Amino acid sequence: MSAETPVVTEHEGHLKRALGVPALVLFGMVYMVPLTVYTTYGIVTQLTGGRLSVAYLVTLAAMVFTARSYARMSAAFPVAGSTYAYTQRTFGAPTGFLAGWSLLLDYLFLPMLNYLVIGIYLEAAIPAVPAWVFVLASIILVTILNIVGIVSVARANFLLLAVQAIFIVVFVVMAFMTITKAGNVDLMAPFTGDGSAGGASPIFAGAAILCLSFLGFDAVSTLSEEAKDPRRSVPKAIMIATIACGVIFVALSYVSQLVFPSNQFVDVDSGSLDVMTAAGGQFLNTFFTAAYIAGAFGSALTSQASVARILYAMGRDGIMPRKVFGHVSAKFSTPTFAILVVSVISLAAIWIKLDFLASIVSFGALIAFSAVNLTVIKHYFVDEGEKNVLNNLVLPGIGFILTVWLWTSLSWLTLEVGVVWLVIGVIWLLVVTRGFQRPTPVLAIEE
Numbered sequence: 077m078s079a080e081t082p083v084v085t086e087h088e089g090h091l092k093r094a095l096g097v098p099a100l101v102l103f104g105m106v107y108m109v110p111l112t113v114y115t116t117y118g119i120v121t122q123l124t125g126g127r128l129s130v131a132y133l134v135t136l137a138a139m140v141f142t143a144r145s146y147a148r149m150s151a152a153f154p155v156a157g158s159t160y161a162y163t164q165r166t167f168g169a170p171t172g173f174l175a176g177w178s179l180l181l182d183y184l185f186l187p188m189l190n191y192l193v194i195g196i197y198l199e200a201a202i203p204a205v206p207a208w209v210f211v212l213a214s215i216i217l218v219t220i221l222n223i224v225g226i227v228s229v230a231r232a233n234f235l236l237l238a239v240q241a242i243f244i245v246v247f248v249v250m251a252f253m254t255i256t257k258a259g260n261v262d263l264m265a266p267f268t269g270d271g272s273a274g275g276a277s278p279i280f281a282g283a284a285i286l287c288l289s290f291l292g293f294d295a296v297s298t299l300s301e302e303a304k305d306p307r308r309s310v311p312k313a314i315m316i317a318t319i320a321c322g323v324i325f326v327a328l329s330y331v332s333q334l335v336f337p338s339n340q341f342v343d344v345d346s347g348s349l350d351v352m353t354a355a356g357g358q359f360l361n362t363f364f365t366a367a368y369i370a371g372a373f374g375s376a377l378t379s380q381a382s383v384a385r386i387l388y389a390m391g392r393d394g395i396m397p398r399k400v401f402g403h404v405s406a407k408f409s410t411p412t413f414a415i416l417v418v419s420v421i422s423l424a425a426i427w428i429k430l431d432f433l434a435s436i437v438s439f440g441a442l443i444a445f446s447a448v449n450l451t452v453i454k455h456y457f458v459d460e461g462e463k464n465v466l467n468n469l470v471l472p473g474i475g476f477i478l479t480v481w482l483w484t485s486l487s488w489l490t491l492e493v494g495v496v497w498l499v500i501g502v503i504w505l506l507v508v509t510r511g512f513q514r515p516t517p518v519l520a521i522e523e
Contacts, residue, residue, distance in 0.1 A: 095299060095302050095303045095304060095309075096303075096304050096309060097309045097312055097313050097316075100296050100299060100303060100309060100310060100313035100317075101296075101313045101316050101317050101320070102234055102237055103295065103296060103299065103313075103317075103378055104293055104295060104296040104313060104314065104316075104317030104318075104321075105237055105317050105320060105321055106236055106237050106371075106374040106375065106377070106378050107291060107295040107296075107374075107375055107378040107379060107382070108289055108290060108291060108293075108317065108321045108375075109240070109289075109371040109372065109374065109375045110237070110240045110241070110244060110321060110324045110325075110328075110371065111240050111243070111244075111328075111364075111367060111368050111371045112288075112289045112325075112371065112375070113132075113289065113324075113325045113328045113329050113332075114328075114332075114348035114351075114364075114368065115193070115289075116285055116286070116288075116434070117329070117332065117347050117348045117351070118339075118341045118343070118344040118345060118346065118347020118348065118350075119285070119344055119345070119347075120282040120285055120286060121333070121339045121347060122272075122273075122339045122341075122344060122347075123273065123278055123281055123282045123285075124269065124273060124278045124279050124281075124282040125269040125270055125271065125272040125273030125274065125278060125339070126265065126266070126269040126270035126272065126273075126333060126337070126338075126339050127266070127267065127268070127269040127273075127278075127279055127282075128266065128282070128329040128332075128333060129266040129267060129326055129329045129330045129333065130266075130267055130269075130279055131279050131282035131283045131286055132283075132286055132289075132322070132325045132326045132329050133326055134279060134280065134283040135283040135286040135287055135289070135290065135322075135482070136290075136322035136325070136326065137478065138283070138287070138475065138478035138479060138481075138482060139287070139290040139293070139318055139322065140318060140319065140322070141449070141471060141472070141474050141475030141478060142293075142445045142448065142449055142475045142478075142479060143290075143293040143314050143315055143318035143319075144315065144471060144472075144475070145448050145449045145451070145452045145471075145472045145475050146158075146293055146294060146297050146314050146448055147310070147311035147312075147314040147315055148311065148452050148456070148472075149162040149297075149448060149451055149452060149455070150296075150297045150300055150306070150307075150310040150311055150314065151307045151308075151310070151311045152455060152456075153165055153300075154300040154303070154306035154307050154310060155300050155389070158176075158179065158294055158297045158382075158386060158444075159175050159176055159178075159179045159294070159444040159447055159448055160172055160173070160175060160176025160179065160386060160389060160390065161176075161389060162447075162448055162451045162455075163175035163176070163447050163448070163451055164176075165451075165455070166451040166454040166455045166459065167450075167451070167454060168516075169515070169516035170505060170509075170512075170516050173390075173395055173501070173505055173516060174498065174501055174502070174505070175443070175444060175447040176386060176389075176390060177497070177498070177501035177504075177505075178439070178440045178443035178444055178447075178494070178497070178498065178501070179294075179386065179440050179441070179443070179444040180383065180386065180387075180440065181436065181437075181439060181440035181494065181497045182291065182437050182438070182439070182440035182441045182444070183379060183382060183383035183386060183440070184383055184418065184421055185433055185436060185437050186291065186375070186379040186383075186437055187218075187376045187379045187380045187383065187418060187422050188421070188422045188424055188425045188428065188433060189425075189430075189433045189434065189437060190214075190372045190373070190375045190376035190379065191211045191214050191215055191376055191422055191425040192211065192425040192428065192430055192433060193369075193372045193430070194210055194211065194214050194369055194372050194373060194376070195207030195208065195210045195211040195214075195425065195426075196430065197365055197368065197369050197372075198210040198369060200365075201365055207426075208426040211425050211426050212423075212426070214373060214376060215419050215422050215423065215425075218373070218376050218377050218380055218419075219380070219415060219416065219419040221377060222377065222380055222381050222384065222410065222415045223405070223408055223410055223412055223415055223416075224408060224410075236370050236371065236373060236374035236377075237374065239366075239367050239370040239371075240367050240370065240371050242367075243363055243364065243366075243367035244324070244328065246356075246360070246363065247328075247331075247352075247355060247356070247360065247364070248331060250355050250356040250360055251331050251332070251334070251335045251355045251356075252331075254335055254354065254355050254356075255334050255335060261334055262337070263334070265333065265334070265337050266329065266330045266333040266334065270337070270338070270339060272339060277485075280481065280482065280485045281485045283482055283485070284438065284442070284482040284483070284485035284486050285438065286325075287438055287441055287442060287445075287479075287482055288437055288438050288441065289321070289325055290318060290321065290322070291379075291441055293314045293315075293317055293318040294382075294441070294444065294445075295378060295379065295382040296310060296313050296314050296317060297310060297314060299381075299382075299385065332348075332351045332355075335351055335354050335355045336350055336351045336354040336355075345430075348364070349361060349364070352364045380415065380418050380419070380422070381415075383414075383418050384410075384411050384414040384415040384417075384418050385411060385414070387401045387411070387414040387417065387418070388401055388402065388404070388411035388414045391403070391411075391414065394508075395505075395508060395516065400413045400414070400417065401413065401414050401417070436489075436490055436493045436494065438486060438490060439483075439486065439490050439491065439493065439494030439497075440494065440497070442479050442480075442482055442483040442486070443483070443494070445475070445479040446476055446479045446480055446483065449472045449473070449475040449476035449479065450472070450476055452468065452472035453468060453469055453472050453473065453476075456468040457469050
């Protein structure tokens, strides 16, 4: 049997089409975590000189162009695999693998990052219990939910998003009360900054970090084979989730900086706690911690589901060990073994440092975003011959330029780790193809 023919046995199950637009939008929004604005709140506020809202607007602009490219490619190729599938079908199997490999760096570490944050916050709330206990318990629970099925994930998403929505309403109300009592408030301060960091460079550096907040639209595309009418529902869900969360991020950062118009925090890594104390005292602090943990749990749930399906797509075509990653449970209709592999890797959250994790997650995302913008040009403008210059050349071209610009704003440590990861990917590709003596396995599209 050739490398291009996927092996499917009678014992293998199949992914089940069960998700409509609302479930896909919820998946994307939970993945992005509306409260993720507070994960790097203190860091980016200091970096931009109090212009966090401006940095979010820059990121949102770049992500809207890129999300549009994802939406168009998900309509052309409604399959599991996301960036990997799109790049493979347009630029060839080797390039597709490397694009998918870059995205794996982000996806494999994102669940781990969420588990680590859960452990840190819960240990701070309950000092008698060590963080690793919460990390392990979270991994076990998320793994069970993902194995049982994607419908159970969608149901959990609704609950977790509801908790964050309630918190956001309470926070905005209490913040408004605090601001009105303060008297003279400079409503333009979140856009003009506090003067501690001038120029555009700090804004772009902050925007590069904030790209991580928008990973949910890419996650939606990984569920194409489990979506109803994927050629219409997935593109629509991608755009809705991206714009909705972008508006939430800008609004929350703006209100937060009005409540706490300073970049001097007790602890920059948890600068959001200073905002909550200023807006609503200990009550809001406690409520925030609970809602934030719920959001991190939801993000862990959805990010593990997404990376498991990317591994499944790679395993199904033989680029990764097929018996492990290409397996779908006949009982649960989920890629069980891939889910378990992600869980084992996530155990590293017990030992790894938060600053190291945060420094490398963005590299793979921006590489993938850049690649997908190029696939729109290649597929529609070049291969299909659709000479609509605006839709098929200019708009994806702008998305590509913006993502590359943000990519070059990352730290040297991030770039070094990312390059090492890419080298490992090239070596693995050489092993699988025996130095390109064999053709790179090609993804079998399942409509």
